[in-house]
Amino acid sequence: MRHVAALAGVGIKTVSRVINGEPNVSAATTAKVLAAARTLDYEPDLQAGNLRRADGRSRTLGLLVSSVDNPFAGSMHRAIEDAALERGVAVFASSLDDDPDREQQAVSTFLRRRVDGLILTTVSESQAYLAPELRRGTPVVFVDREPAGITSDSVVSDNAAGASAATRHLLERGHRRIAYLGDRPNIRTAQERRRGFFDELGAAGVPTRGIPVIEGLHDAESARHATLDLFRGDELPTAVFSSQNLVTIGVIRALRELGRHRDTALVGFDDVPLGDLLDPGITVIAQAPQDIGRIAAERIFARLDGDTSPATRTVVPTRLIERGSGEITPRPEG
Amino acid sequence: MRHVAALAGVGIKTVSRVINGEPNVSAATTAKVLAAARTLDYEPDLQAGNLRRADGRSRTLGLLVSSVDNPFAGSMHRAIEDAALERGVAVFASSLDDDPDREQQAVSTFLRRRVDGLILTTVSESQAYLAPELRRGTPVVFVDREPAGITSDSVVSDNAAGASAATRHLLERGHRRIAYLGDRPNIRTAQERRRGFFDELGAAGVPTRGIPVIEGLHDAESARHATLDLFRGDELPTAVFSSQNLVTIGVIRALRELGRHRDTALVGFDDVPLGDLLDPGITVIAQAPQDIGRIAAERIFARLDGDTSPATRTVVPTRLIERGSGEITPRPEG
DNA sequence: ATGAAAGCGCTAACAG
DNA sequence: CTGTTAGCGCTTTCAT
Numbered sequence: 001m002r003h004v005a006a007l008a009g010v011g012i013k014t015v016s017r018v019i020n021g022e023p024n025v026s027a028a029t030t031a032k033v034l035a036a037a038r039t040l041d042y043e044p045d046l047q048a049g050n051l052r053r054a055d056g057r058s059r060t061l062g063l064l065v066s067s068v069d070n071p072f073a074g075s076m077h078r079a080i081e082d083a084a085l086e087r088g089v090a091v092f093a094s095s096l097d098d099d100p101d102r103e104q105q106a107v108s109t110f111l112r113r114r115v116d117g118l119i120l121t122t123v124s125e126s127q128a129y130l131a132p133e134l135r136r137g138t139p140v141v142f143v144d145r146e147p148a149g150i151t152s153d154s155v156v157s158d159n160a161a162g163a164s165a166a167t168r169h170l171l172e173r174g175h176r177r178i179a180y181l182g183d184r185p186n187i188r189t190a191q192e193r194r195r196g197f198f199d200e201l202g203a204a205g206v207p208t209r210g211i212p213v214i215e216g217l218h219d220a221e222s223a224r225h226a227t228l229d230l231f232r233g234d235e236l237p238t239a240v241f242s243s244q245n246l247v248t249i250g251v252i253r254a255l256r257e258l259g260r261h262r263d264t265a266l267v268g269f270d271d272v273p274l275g276d277l278l279d280p281g282i283t284v285i286a287q288a289p290q291d292i293g294r295i296a297a298e299r300i301f302a303r304l305d306g307d308t309s310p311a312t313r314t315v316v317p318t319r320l321i322e323r324g325s326g327e328i329t330p331r332p333e334g
Numbered sequence: 335m336r337h338v339a340a341l342a343g344v345g346i347k348t349v350s351r352v353i354n355g356e357p358n359v360s361a362a363t364t365a366k367v368l369a370a371a372r373t374l375d376y377e378p379d380l381q382a383g384n385l386r387r388a389d390g391r392s393r394t395l396g397l398l399v400s401s402v403d404n405p406f407a408g409s410m411h412r413a414i415e416d417a418a419l420e421r422g423v424a425v426f427a428s429s430l431d432d433d434p435d436r437e438q439q440a441v442s443t444f445l446r447r448r449v450d451g452l453i454l455t456t457v458s459e460s461q462a463y464l465a466p467e468l469r470r471g472t473p474v475v476f477v478d479r480e481p482a483g484i485t486s487d488s489v490v491s492d493n494a495a496g497a498s499a500a501t502r503h504l505l506e507r508g509h510r511r512i513a514y515l516g517d518r519p520n521i522r523t524a525q526e527r528r529r530g531f532f533d534e535l536g537a538a539g540v541p542t543r544g545i546p547v548i549e550g551l552h553d554a555e556s557a558r559h560a561t562l563d564l565f566r567g568d569e570l571p572t573a574v575f576s577s578q579n580l581v582t583i584g585v586i587r588a589l590r591e592l593g594r595h596r597d598t599a600l601v602g603f604d605d606v607p608l609g610d611l612l613d614p615g616i617t618v619i620a621q622a623p624q625d626i627g628r629i630a631a632e633r634i635f636a637r638l639d640g641d642t643s644p645a646t647r648t649v650v651p652t653r654l655i656e657r658g659s660g661e662i663t664p665r666p667e668g
Numbered sequence: 669a670t671g672a673a674a675g676c677g678c679t680a681a682c683a684g
Numbered sequence: 685c686t687g688t689t690a691g692c693g694c695t696t697t698c699a700t
Contacts, residue, residue: 090426
């Protein structure tokens with residue numbers, strides 16, 4: 001900046017004014033400065049500026065997700081990025097791999113970089129460690145999973161209602177032996193889905209004793225194995241509810257291997273890529289990751305713009321998409 | 335930091351030493367400082383430190399891809415993030431949507447934030463605008479697409495060889511009327527794939543006059559329409575080569591609608607999610623986005639570590655995965 | 669082993 | 685309209 005000022009033959013502050021488009025600079029001076037900046041390939045240093053700037057904002061956001069390599073996270077990320085771009089805000093992303101230690105480390109890393117806000121899919125038991133930062137005024141929005149041990153804005157799918165809808169869908173088609181294949185039970189989202197499932201069975205008066213429940217599934221392979229095991233017993237389920245997209249994929253693989261994909265109903269929570277092209281098509285409770293991301297970004301920016309109202313909890317509805325697998329009726333013999 | 339120093343009753347520099355783990359601080363002092371930092375919830379400001387730090391590094395990388403909401407980009411992103419994490423480097427990601435203006439804007443934004451290096455899937459005709467930055471010593475690695483108008487490290491798939499392999503695969507099964515459905519022809523990657531396709535036809539002595547070629551396809555919908563149009567004519571192709579994953583998806587949809595997915599062969603460039611579960615399974619030329627990302631990150635860090643050897647061009651091999659759609663033989667009548 | 673002073677590139681506050 | 689001075693939070697250099 002000094003160099004530009006020297007080359008343009010003006011004061012350093014004038015350069016600052018031109019770069020930031022502040023008023024009260026003559027057109028001639030502006031032109032001179034711009035020319036000098038161009039010949040020197042000058043790029044202003046945003047970080048240095050933010051050090052002194054009144055609002056102290058870095059125009060930066062931190063996003064923590066299970067993995068950036070995951071369709072759900074990717075959609076959310078994209079929506080957040082688009083909202084951020086409009087405000088000249090850049091986004092850091094970090095993958096957590098369901099590791100609580102990594103969550104705290106990543107949060108700390110972002111805080112050191114003075115992100116203006118944090119959007120996170122938490123994986124730790126409690127996010128109380130964020131309290132001091134929150135008190136300091138850094139907005140934090142929880143997406144997909146609600147916070148524990150702390151109060152802050154959250155944007156989540158209607159997990160219980162979605163799971164209920166899926167279960168009802170299967171019950172209405174006559175299924176009674178519906179297997180529940182779930183994620184790790186310490187994840188609140190998984191608990192909600194489980195609750196929705198059992199509440200609906202209860203409402204229908206279906207005894208839950210005989211219901212096969214397998215939990216702790218975290219990827220397609222473990223879900224595949226669990227499904228294969230499940231079908232080794234007698235009293236086979238006539239339908240499966242899977243609580244997460246990777247689990248759904250594992251179930252699909254297993255049912256195919258067993259040759260049971262045409263006579264066993266399946267409804268999965270969260271959409272599956274190309275689910276409409278499979279045979280049968282996969283009936284799912286689709287979430288709206290784009291909406292979740294967009295709303296989360298809106299919350300962050302509202303907070304940054306001074307909104308100090310109490311923490312909000314936004315529930316984004318899910319949608320049942322019938323594609324075939326969920327409309328299979330029970331085998332006559334059970 | 336001043337506050338911490340005051341609370342601990344030491345000089346500000348001592349705090350700096352403790353935080354950065356520098357030697358020559360007594361254990362007692364270290365403990366005092368750490369305690370003070372904890373009670374004040376102190377997080378060092380990385381940006382402020384970098385302002386004065388000798389190497390002037392921000393420990394930050396910029397990644398530019400078509401869209402963070404895209405399986406290929408997601409895999410690459412993840413691999414880069416993992417490599418960066420080991421070195422305490424955070425990653426900014428930005429989606430370009432094939433918009434050259436957006437590319438330059440995003441690059442500029444990242445430069446202003448003083449990223450230590452840039453990894454980009456370029457969409458502009460020429461990247462000559464990066465020359466000054468390159469001269470200044472910022473490493474730039476091009477991924478998936480090679481640079482034009484500038485020389486720098488690049489990591490790309492073997493596009494021509496992959497397309498050749500796909501074409502050979504179809505020729506060997508007796509196909510002669512193979513339709514080519516391609517991306518925008520101004521993309522170098524698309525050109526390479528096209529070249530591989532026609533080279534292989536030429537090598538086999540197949541006349542290229544009658545070969546249906548449709549280009550300029552950028553998403554699944556446009557590809558679907560193009561395929562539907564293609565099958566409205568007479569002299570239907572017996573096989574299709576699609577040059578990109580979204581195009582492949584569009585072709586699959588169209589073939590299904592036409593009821594031709596079992597008698598028309600299809601090989602797609604780039605893998606398709608769940609391609610193994612479709613019926614028929616989708617034969618593809620799979621790329622290795624994780625490898626590309628990993629190698630790109632390695633290049634960046636090697637440059638940052640002082641490697642000044644000439645620009646390298648790393649070609650990552652592709653792999654033909656047979657799943658059924660590519661092994662369909664021509665209809666008897668043609 | 670510790671601290672004081674200077675300065676990184678910039679913006680804020682206040683002159684001229 | 686333009687320039688000067690101070691200082692953001694930290695690291696460097698040099699002294700103690």
